Amino acid sequence: xxxxxxxxxxxxxxxxxxxxxxxxxxxxxxxxxxxxxxxxxxxxxxxxxxxxxxxxxxxxxxxxxxxxxxxxxxxxxxxxxxxxxxxxxxxxxxxxxxxxxxxxxxxxxxxxxxxxxxxxxxxxxxxxxxxxxxxxxxxxxxxxxxxxxxxxxxxxxxxxxxxxxxxxxxxxxxxxxxxxxxxxxxxxxxxxxxxxxxxxxxxxxxxxxxxxxxxxxxxxxxxxxxxxxxxxxxxxxxxxxxxxxxxxxxxxxxxxxxxxxxxxxxxxxxxxxxxxxxxxxxxxxxxxxxxxxxxxxxxxxxxxxxxxxxxxxxxxxxxxxxxxxxxxxxxxxxxxxxxxxxxxxxxxxxxxxxxxxxxxxxxxxxxxxxxxxxxxxxxxxxxxxxxxxxxxxxxxxxxxxxxxxxxxxxxxxxxxxxxxxxxxxxxxxxxxxxxxxxxxxxxxxxxxxxx
Amino acid sequence: xxxxxxxxxxxxxxxxxxxxxxxxxxxxxxxxxxxxxxxxxxxxxxxxxxxxxxxxxxxxxxxxxxxxxxxxxxxxxxxxxxxxxxxxxxxxxxxxxxxxxxxxxxxxxxxxxxxxxxxxxxxxxxxxxxxxxxxxxxxxxxxxxxxxxxxxxxxxxxxxxxxxxxxxxxxxxxxxxxxxxxxxxxxxxxxxxxxxxxxxxxxxxxxxxxxxxxxxxxxxxxxxxxxxxxxxxxxxxxxxxxxxxxxxxxxxxxxxxxxxxxxxxxxxxxxxxxxxxxxxxxxxxxxxxxxxxxxxxxxxxxxxxxxxxxxxxxxxxxxxxxxxxxxxxxxxxxxxxxxxxxxxxxxxxxxxxxxxxxxxxxxxxxxxxxxxxxxxxxxxxxxxxxxxxxxxxxxxxxxxxxxxxxxxxxxxxxxxxxxxxxxxxxxxxxxxxxxxxxxxxxxxxxxxxxx
Numbered sequence: 001x002x003x004x005x006x007x008x009x010x011x012x013x014x015x016x017x018x019x020x021x022x023x024x025x026x027x028x029x030x031x032x033x034x035x036x037x038x039x040x041x042x043x044x045x046x047x048x049x050x051x052x053x054x055x056x057x058x059x060x061x062x063x064x065x066x067x068x069x070x071x072x073x074x075x076x077x078x079x080x081x082x083x084x085x086x087x088x089x090x091x092x093x094x095x096x097x098x099x100x101x102x103x104x105x106x107x108x109x110x111x112x113x114x115x116x117x118x119x120x121x122x123x124x125x126x127x128x129x130x131x132x133x134x135x136x137x138x139x140x141x142x143x144x145x146x147x148x149x150x151x152x153x154x155x156x157x158x159x160x161x162x163x164x165x166x167x168x169x170x171x172x173x174x175x176x177x178x179x180x181x182x183x184x185x186x187x188x189x190x191x192x193x194x195x196x197x198x199x200x201x202x203x204x205x206x207x208x209x210x211x212x213x214x215x216x217x218x219x220x221x222x223x224x225x226x227x228x229x230x231x232x233x234x235x236x237x238x239x240x241x242x243x244x245x246x247x248x249x250x251x252x253x254x255x256x257x258x259x260x261x262x263x264x265x266x267x268x269x270x271x272x273x274x275x276x277x278x279x280x281x282x283x284x285x286x287x288x289x290x291x292x293x294x295x296x297x298x299x300x301x302x303x304x305x306x307x308x309x310x311x312x313x314x315x316x317x318x319x320x321x322x323x324x325x326x327x328x329x330x331x332x333x334x335x336x337x338x339x340x341x342x343x344x345x346x347x348x349x350x351x352x353x354x355x356x357x358x359x360x361x362x363x364x365x366x367x368x369x370x371x372x373x374x375x376x377x378x379x380x381x382x383x384x385x386x387x388x389x390x391x392x393x394x395x396x397x398x399x400x401x402x403x404x405x406x407x408x409x410x411x412x413x414x415x416x417x418x419x420x421x422x423x424x425x426x427x428x429x430x431x432x433x434x435x436x437x438x439x440x441x442x443x444x445x446x447x448x449x450x451x
Numbered sequence: 452x453x454x455x456x457x458x459x460x461x462x463x464x465x466x467x468x469x470x471x472x473x474x475x476x477x478x479x480x481x482x483x484x485x486x487x488x489x490x491x492x493x494x495x496x497x498x499x500x501x502x503x504x505x506x507x508x509x510x511x512x513x514x515x516x517x518x519x520x521x522x523x524x525x526x527x528x529x530x531x532x533x534x535x536x537x538x539x540x541x542x543x544x545x546x547x548x549x550x551x552x553x554x555x556x557x558x559x560x561x562x563x564x565x566x567x568x569x570x571x572x573x574x575x576x577x578x579x580x581x582x583x584x585x586x587x588x589x590x591x592x593x594x595x596x597x598x599x600x601x602x603x604x605x606x607x608x609x610x611x612x613x614x615x616x617x618x619x620x621x622x623x624x625x626x627x628x629x630x631x632x633x634x635x636x637x638x639x640x641x642x643x644x645x646x647x648x649x650x651x652x653x654x655x656x657x658x659x660x661x662x663x664x665x666x667x668x669x670x671x672x673x674x675x676x677x678x679x680x681x682x683x684x685x686x687x688x689x690x691x692x693x694x695x696x697x698x699x700x701x702x703x704x705x706x707x708x709x710x711x712x713x714x715x716x717x718x719x720x721x722x723x724x725x726x727x728x729x730x731x732x733x734x735x736x737x738x739x740x741x742x743x744x745x746x747x748x749x750x751x752x753x754x755x756x757x758x759x760x761x762x763x764x765x766x767x768x769x770x771x772x773x774x775x776x777x778x779x780x781x782x783x784x785x786x787x788x789x790x791x792x793x794x795x796x797x798x799x800x801x802x803x804x805x806x807x808x809x810x811x812x813x814x815x816x817x818x819x820x821x822x823x824x825x826x827x828x829x830x831x832x833x834x835x836x837x838x839x840x841x842x843x844x845x846x847x848x849x850x851x852x853x854x855x856x857x858x859x860x861x862x863x864x865x866x867x868x869x870x871x872x873x874x875x876x877x878x879x880x881x882x883x884x885x886x887x888x889x890x891x892x893x894x895x896x897x898x899x900x901x902x
Contacts, residue, residue, distance in 0.1 A: 017883055025896075042814050042876075052818065053817070058814060295874055295882035295883075300870065303892075307868075326874070362495070394846060397849075399849040401849075401853050401872045402853045404870075405856055405860075417754055418751050418765075420748060420775050420859060421852045423776075424778055424784075425495050427848025428777070431749070432512075437750075
């Protein structure tokens with residue numbers, strides 16, 4: 001029986017970052033990472049195996065971070081955790097003793113009980129190399145592709161597969177618009193327009209009732225009776241936390257399904273931490289449990305856990321997720337952080353919004369200038385920024401992180417309005433109309449006139 | 452004699468933004484903007500008139516912001532300010548009465564007293580359309596171009612002119628490296644390498660002693676005796692605040708040369724404000740007067756002034772300039788905010804730095820992935836971020852603004868280390884190695900081991 005100071009179960013970003021952070025904080029601690037897959041994939045890169053990366057192999061995470069930091073790696077399936085003996089057991093019977101255990105067991109794709117869901121030709125999005133290779137081959141050989149679920153993963157699949165050319169792609173969403181959880185309608189519609197431009201059929205307000213076919217899927221049948229021809233179906237309607245091991249360890253599981261954790265990602269047993277998709281997430285604003293599964297949240301959690309495994313070294317609350325993320329459809333990048341206007345209102349916030357539209361270079365005559373649109377959502381009386389949405393060129397991938405920091409820090413509109421922002425003709429909007437500042441200004445103007 | 456609630460003198464970004472902000476805050480106020488030039492240019496776009504924009508005409512600011520906000524415009528040279536009568540007088544004798552006056556009179560290029568500086572063929576960088584058209588024509592027709600001054604404006608001129616092709620360009624700098632005020636050596640050297648790749652001759656540690664030629668400039672002579680052939684010389688060694696009108700108005704002028712202003716950009720006379728290049732700048736960290744002239748600073752000042760002209764509506768200190776800016780040389784973008792490591796040490800700060808190098812997409816196999824390098828400078832004991840430098844692809848133009856907000860807010864390294872940052876394969880570095888976070892982590896690790 002080998003003993004380790006830290007045992008991490010799970011080889012995704014949350015597991016790796018917790019292990020690396022623990023080792024960087026104290027190089028004398030022995031750290032073991034156990035994962036099930038021989039090869040770890042980069043989760044966010046999976047949609048791009050079809051065209052942009054052109055293969056599953058180019059989306060491999062690699063074990064350099066583990067090797068470089070002296071972290072032991074075992075490829076095995078952990079089948080049990082004994083929290084009194086402080087050991088974990090693998091399917092082959094190996095036992096490892098831990099001082100601190102980190103559960104980074106991730107999530108599994110949700111498979112709804114629709115008639116025919118188990119037919120050949122229907123795929124979930126599993127972070128499994130062989131499974132994805134098979135999916136890729138099927139997509140290459142097929143014409144009619146149906147994607148169920150219009151969240152960001154669904155639209156990224158649709159986007160990348162459409163670029164292979166010659167496919168008939170349909171994306172099906174229950175809500176009135178694609179991306180409707182993260183974006184207000186006006187941004188969601190922009191994403192839909194981009195997909196349509198690329199020839200993707202966008203079907204919203206639609207529910208799948210069954211899959212039909214003889215021996216393999218051939219048609220997707222909607223509640224309104226419409227039938228959509230399908231050689232391959234990709235189901236991306238969400239994921240649920242993997243909590244089996246946590247349950248075996250006797251840890252508290254939250255009602256929403258994740259492993260209960262405190263502000264430092266400690267579970268109900270302080271020698272066991274949980275990070276990433278398997279851990280319960282709370283909303284930054286409402287403290288409600290939310291099913292957010294994003295790399296931005298998972299890696300921030302992993303760093304908080306990694307630095308605080310043995311004692312609370314960095315007093316840093318995990319304030320809850322601001323659900324910050326970005327995506328791209330065709331040439332249009334989209335990004336969001338915090339509450340949408342719609343959700344803020346549903347949650348009972350009194351809000352005021354400001355919108356700015358412009359171009360992301362200056363003057364507008366710069367050769368690669370692209371439109372940019374920023375919407376900021378403020379608490380009306382306290383003036384604090386609670387949400388932001390952006391569409392535009394590639395630079396908005398970092399601009400949203402500026403919005404995110406402002407949200408995390410509770411910065412009021414008047415400080416955003418007088419932000420010192422660096423600008424350059426070839427890199428950003430003009431200083432006179434920097435869209436974050438103008439959106440804040442437009443929101444402030446409303447408060448003044450409406451209050 | 453026409454009367455206005457607000458008279459702004461100066462049509463650059465600082466003047467326009469102050470006027471627009473004043474009007475947006477109170478649409479009932481009458482606002483007049485007086486400027487000398489018939490057509491306003493976008494200052495940051497001037498280096499790009501040679502190749503990227505291909506003409507001076509494409510760099511025009513336009514008067515839409517004035518028209519759209521109901522701001523009157525007079526094109527005239529103001530020759531006097533009477534602060535008791537509260538009037539300004541133009542060269543044609545027109546008199547305008549003001550309740551509040553805003554001086555946004557800008558800066559003029561420094562012309563050092565070098566022998567031969569007044570020869571034909573030697574140009575300063577004036578924000579004057581006809582002058583720049585002449586310069587552009589001269590550059591088009593010439594082979595040997597010498598640029599004096601290796602600050603960001605000098606390197607942008609060198610970069611854009613080199614892209615015209617067929618030119619022999621030399622850039623001359625007194626300091627050991629180009630961009631040495633804003634960047635530590637390792638970043639400055641990157642910029643030099645890029646320029647050299649484009650065929651530009653980079654001459655540092657060099658002082659110009661005289662210009663020679665018969666009837667027009669033909670050679671630039673250095674202190675070491677070297678002679679550089681020159682058909683056109685462009686001098687970009689800095690600018691000095693235009694304070695003549697402020698002096699006529701009896702306002703305090705700072706020893707460093709700018710118009711003295713308080714935290715709200717009020718001059719020694721509270722009915723007169725000064726914004727942008729003509730106003731004294733203070734350093735964010737040391738409160739020292741610094742000769743920073745950037746659009747980021749000028750527009751932030753203009754917004755603070757514009758909103759507070761009649762009463763202090765927004766209690767927002769102008770905390771001093773963090774001198775945030777970005778630039779581009781060839782394919783390499785460079786950006787900086789706050790103190791460099793070198794300057795921080797000279798100013799007596801005890802610092803710790805963290806560096807991260809990676810790529811700006813993920814996985815690294817993404818087709819347009821480019822190297823990115825981030826250096827963060829922290830106060831060693833207080834842990835607060837005091838400076839940042841970045842080189843990389845276009846996205847760093849916004850990434851530096853995230854660094855800037857963190858500096859303005861005095862955010863400590865441990866909060867940057869656990870930042871929730873949105874990431875996407877096509878837009879940013881990977882969440883596992885987000886460079887801002889890794890740089891903060893590397894700095895923190897040093898504090899832990901060295902303290």
